[in-house]
Structures are given as C-alpha cells and as structure tokens.
Amino acid sequence: MSNEIKVPTFPESVQDGTIATWYKKPGEAFSRDEVIVDIETDKVVQEVPAPADGVLKEILKEEGDVVTSNEVIAIFSEGGAAASDDVTSVDSSADAGEILAAPAAKKLADERGISLADVSGTGKGGRITKEDVANFSKAAPTEEKPAAVVPAQAKAAASPEPVMQMTGDRVEKRVPMTRLRARIAERLLEATQSTAMLTTFNEVNMAPVMELRRQYKDRFEKVHNGTRLGFMGFFVKAAVEALRRIPAVNSSIDGNDFVYHGYQDIGVAVSTEKGLVVPVLRNCENMSIAEVENGVRDFGIRGRDGKIGIDEMQGGTFTITNGGVFGSLMSTPILNPPQAAILGMHKIQERPMAVNGEVKILPMMYLALSYDHRIIDGKEAVQFLVAIKDMIEDPARILLEL
Incomplete structure (x- = not known):
C-alpha cells in the first residue's frame, strides 16, 4: 500500500520552505516517527517524521526544491520491511568493504573534510549517522581539505553544495545563502x-x-x-x-x-x-x-x-x-x-x-x-x-x- 509524505502545515507568516536534507533514499526502510527529511524555512529547520513504518519508494522533491504547506514530497510503502531489518534490506547489495553511512552523514562529512573511514558508526549495523559525523568533528577537528576544485560556472543555481574555486594557489569557497x-x-x-x-x-x-x-x-x-x-x-x-x-x-x-x-x-x-x-x-x-x-x-x-x-x-x-x-x-x-x-x-x-x-x-x-x-x-x-x-x-x- 502506497502512502504520501507531506510538508507540514506552515504558520501564516511562513509562505514556503526548501528541502534541506533527505535522511533516506528510495528503497530504505524507516520506523514510525523517525525523521525522514529536514525542511528549512526562513525561521527554523523543521523535521518531518515518518507517519508509519515503511520503505521509501520515490522522492518527488529533491534537496534544494521549494515546497509549500501540505505538498506531497515523497511516496512510501507502509510496512513492507520491518524497521529492525533496515540495514539488511538496504545494504544487502553493498560490497563487503563499503562504509555504511546515511546520506546526511556523507554530506556533512564532505562539507567538513572528514573521512568516513575515521568515524565510528552508532546506527543499526554500524551505520554512520549525521550525529556521528558532527560529534567526531567536535572531538577531533580536522583541517578542511578541498577534495576537488570545481569551476564556478559549473555550479547549478539551486545546488546547496559549497563550490571550491582555485586561482593559482588562492582558494575560495562559495556557499549558497540559506533561507x-x-x-x-x-x-x-x-x-x-x-x-x-x-x-x-x-x-x-x-x-x-x-x-x-x-x-x-x-x-x-x-x-x-x-x-x-x-x-x-x-x-x-x-x-x-x-x-x-x-x-x-x-x-x-x-x-x-x-x-x-x-x-x-x-x-x-x-x-x-x-x-x-x-x-x-x-x-x-x-x-x-x-x-x-x-x-x-x-x-x-x-x-x-x-x-x-x-x-x-x-x-x-x-x-x-x-x-x-x-x-x-x-x-x-x-x-x-x-x-x-x-x-x-x-x-x-x-x-x-x-x-x-x-x-x-x-x-x-x-x-x-x-x-x-x-x-x-x-x-x-x-x-x-x-x-x-x-x-x-x-x-x-x-x-x-x-
């Protein structure tokens, strides 16, 4: 049975929001009340919890997309996979040596120049969560390393990712302004x-x-x-x-x-x-x-x-x-x-x-x-x-x- 994940109803003073971070990818299972996505408004970042146990089938609004109150942003299948089987169902096809990490954890690690191999995962099956990366950064801060230099013109207008630009040995980082x-x-x-x-x-x-x-x-x-x-x-x-x-x-x-x-x-x-x-x-x-x-x-x-x-x-x-x-x-x-x-x-x-x-x-x-x-x-x-x-x-x- 397919169900919808909707944007919460915003107060009258908030017209719309932007999809900030998806914590699940299509095919991943989740538990009821587990945070699925963050929506950033001009006042706060609002967490959207899962309305029931299920598996994410399709994401309709990607990170960076603008959304309004009660808009459908994803489709999920209720039940389907037990929450306790989350890691097995999601990562059964992963290579034995692959690091298990949530998308938000990977994104934060990239932004802070942290190698996921250095982070201990506390999630199910040893999965690295966003909090693991944040806590690792506080406990053992590392120098941010620009892994790749991207020309400024290659940056998509709606992309929330920082862009590194290098002229000779002078490096600049361009980060879009949040809402x-x-x-x-x-x-x-x-x-x-x-x-x-x-x-x-x-x-x-x-x-x-x-x-x-x-x-x-x-x-x-x-x-x-x-x-x-x-x-x-x-x-x-x-x-x-x-x-x-x-x-x-x-x-x-x-x-x-x-x-x-x-x-x-x-x-x-x-x-x-x-x-x-x-x-x-x-x-x-x-x-x-x-x-x-x-x-x-x-x-x-x-x-x-x-x-x-x-x-x-x-x-x-x-x-x-x-x-x-x-x-x-x-x-x-x-x-x-x-x-x-x-x-x-x-x-x-x-x-x-x-x-x-x-x-x-x-x-x-x-x-x-x-x-x-x-x-x-x-x-x-x-x-x-x-x-x-x-x-x-x-x-x-x-x-x-x-």
Missing part, C-alpha cells in the same frame, strides 16, 4: 531602513549579582533540579519591572497606531550554526528567576539541535541579546521589528571605577538599548537603562519590585 540567513538579512535591512533607530548606553556594576550567585548557586541548582543560576534570569526580571515603569519600551508600531502591551513576552537571542534565532519567553511577569533560567537553557539546547518551533518565535514585545558570551565589550544591537526596543548585554570586565572618592577595581558591564525613536523618546530610553542598572546593582529591588 534562514536570507530572512535574517532581510529583517536586519528592514529594521535599519524602516525605523528611526538610535542606541543609548550605560554601565552596570556586576559585583552584587556575582556575589549573590557565588553565595547561592549550589543551593539554587539543588533546589531547582539542576537549573543553574546565571545572569539572564536577573536581567529578564529586571527588564520586566523596567518595562512596567516605561510602557513605551514595551510597545510596537502597527501602521499609524502605537500598541502598548500589557504583558511582557521577552525574546532571548540564541546563536545557532544556521544563524541567530529569537525564541520568546511568554508572560515573563509571572515567571520566577529559576523558570527564566530553565527556559533560556532549554532554548539554548533546542536551538543547537534545530528543534525550536516556529510558533515559539512568534510575537514578543521586547528582546534581550547577550554578545558578552562571545567576548563583545560593546555593540549596538539591531531592532527586532515590530518591537520598539532591544537590550544588549556585554562582556563583564574589571575596570578602575571611582567610588566615594576612591578608585576601586569592579566587574563592569556595558549595557546598550537600541530603540525606535518614533515611539520612544531619549528620556524614556535613558530611564529604562537606569532602572535596569539600579536593579542589577541592588538585586533585592527585583524581588521587592522597588
């Missing part, structure tokens, strides 16, 4: 061209929060089932209180209307291999510091694995981004439209500071607030940053809402 990267670029240009964006700065003494962490981090982790006490929880809760005080910062522009939000849905920028994504913590005004830290940690793990859902990145009334984790001392973050403001955290660095007529060495962090001057005045932006500074330098104010 996610293209969408990020589009939104960044939109933010800079369609808003009256301005950035104001302040600095905050991190010593009180750092001392609080030092004193309670072990107990906090034990009480909250392994959740670690970081800085983001303090900044999110400080931002919640500051947003209450300065409603304009928690606003957006819709046509000719100013929209002031009576709730705090705060987006937290997460860096992934495919680009920056901003999942949203909903109703932060009702969350504890532990719940914030747990949510941020969860986003970080799922962002790395490409498992953040499209719906989790919708909405948001304010955004926080932390370039400090990469060593950034100061930056001017770009707005995340239609939001009116974004807070940038940075590296903590010891600096000599004047305190009551004396010079002291303190762990300081620069804060940056980029905002849309059409709805937020400079006075409100400065007041917002001062409120954040006051609460971080005296964390008791966060709990007491002072």
Whole structure:
C-alpha cells in the first residue's frame, strides 16, 4: 500500500520552505516517527517524521526544491520491511568493504573534510549517522581539505553544495545563502531602513549579582533540579519591572497606531550554526528567576539541535541579546521589528571605577538599548537603562519590585 509524505502545515507568516536534507533514499526502510527529511524555512529547520513504518519508494522533491504547506514530497510503502531489518534490506547489495553511512552523514562529512573511514558508526549495523559525523568533528577537528576544485560556472543555481574555486594557489569557497540567513538579512535591512533607530548606553556594576550567585548557586541548582543560576534570569526580571515603569519600551508600531502591551513576552537571542534565532519567553511577569533560567537553557539546547518551533518565535514585545558570551565589550544591537526596543548585554570586565572618592577595581558591564525613536523618546530610553542598572546593582529591588 502506497502512502504520501507531506510538508507540514506552515504558520501564516511562513509562505514556503526548501528541502534541506533527505535522511533516506528510495528503497530504505524507516520506523514510525523517525525523521525522514529536514525542511528549512526562513525561521527554523523543521523535521518531518515518518507517519508509519515503511520503505521509501520515490522522492518527488529533491534537496534544494521549494515546497509549500501540505505538498506531497515523497511516496512510501507502509510496512513492507520491518524497521529492525533496515540495514539488511538496504545494504544487502553493498560490497563487503563499503562504509555504511546515511546520506546526511556523507554530506556533512564532505562539507567538513572528514573521512568516513575515521568515524565510528552508532546506527543499526554500524551505520554512520549525521550525529556521528558532527560529534567526531567536535572531538577531533580536522583541517578542511578541498577534495576537488570545481569551476564556478559549473555550479547549478539551486545546488546547496559549497563550490571550491582555485586561482593559482588562492582558494575560495562559495556557499549558497540559506533561507534562514536570507530572512535574517532581510529583517536586519528592514529594521535599519524602516525605523528611526538610535542606541543609548550605560554601565552596570556586576559585583552584587556575582556575589549573590557565588553565595547561592549550589543551593539554587539543588533546589531547582539542576537549573543553574546565571545572569539572564536577573536581567529578564529586571527588564520586566523596567518595562512596567516605561510602557513605551514595551510597545510596537502597527501602521499609524502605537500598541502598548500589557504583558511582557521577552525574546532571548540564541546563536545557532544556521544563524541567530529569537525564541520568546511568554508572560515573563509571572515567571520566577529559576523558570527564566530553565527556559533560556532549554532554548539554548533546542536551538543547537534545530528543534525550536516556529510558533515559539512568534510575537514578543521586547528582546534581550547577550554578545558578552562571545567576548563583545560593546555593540549596538539591531531592532527586532515590530518591537520598539532591544537590550544588549556585554562582556563583564574589571575596570578602575571611582567610588566615594576612591578608585576601586569592579566587574563592569556595558549595557546598550537600541530603540525606535518614533515611539520612544531619549528620556524614556535613558530611564529604562537606569532602572535596569539600579536593579542589577541592588538585586533585592527585583524581588521587592522597588
């Protein structure tokens, strides 16, 4: 019996997607809920699981093809071969010395210059999976070796593969822009061209929060089932209180209307291999510091694995981004439209500071607030940053809402 594999239904904000990676080839068996194909949209990479046990008969949409919601992309035969016989049914014709590897594993190995002979397979029958290649790359990184030099004109327009081009001893690699990267670029240009964006700065003494962490981090982790006490929880809760005080910062522009939000849905920028994504913590005004830290940690793990859902990145009334984790001392973050403001955290660095007529060495962090001057005045932006500074330098104010 033949069945169809369809593209999942995309949200209204997503028009189409691109076939990123097929994990099975025609003739290969799979189990129910096993990931068959990745579809890349302008927001996330969405995994498509198998609807039932079966064998892939025909692929209708190849890697690089554009697809829309509910479009049929493959045909499979339900049942036919037991999932446990996957390796036998697929590789019975393979030569004895042939390396068994999933197509996605071969593709990733080629991109990273890794020999599959050096990778240990953890899949059925010793098959090398994509995760095996990724983990091998992390454990024993190797220098990328361009196995073949391909003239630029030989590259197909829709091909997702990188192309090596050599002129003498000078090598260049040309890689097509992913849909996610293209969408990020589009939104960044939109933010800079369609808003009256301005950035104001302040600095905050991190010593009180750092001392609080030092004193309670072990107990906090034990009480909250392994959740670690970081800085983001303090900044999110400080931002919640500051947003209450300065409603304009928690606003957006819709046509000719100013929209002031009576709730705090705060987006937290997460860096992934495919680009920056901003999942949203909903109703932060009702969350504890532990719940914030747990949510941020969860986003970080799922962002790395490409498992953040499209719906989790919708909405948001304010955004926080932390370039400090990469060593950034100061930056001017770009707005995340239609939001009116974004807070940038940075590296903590010891600096000599004047305190009551004396010079002291303190762990300081620069804060940056980029905002849309059409709805937020400079006075409100400065007041917002001062409120954040006051609460971080005296964390008791966060709990007491002072």
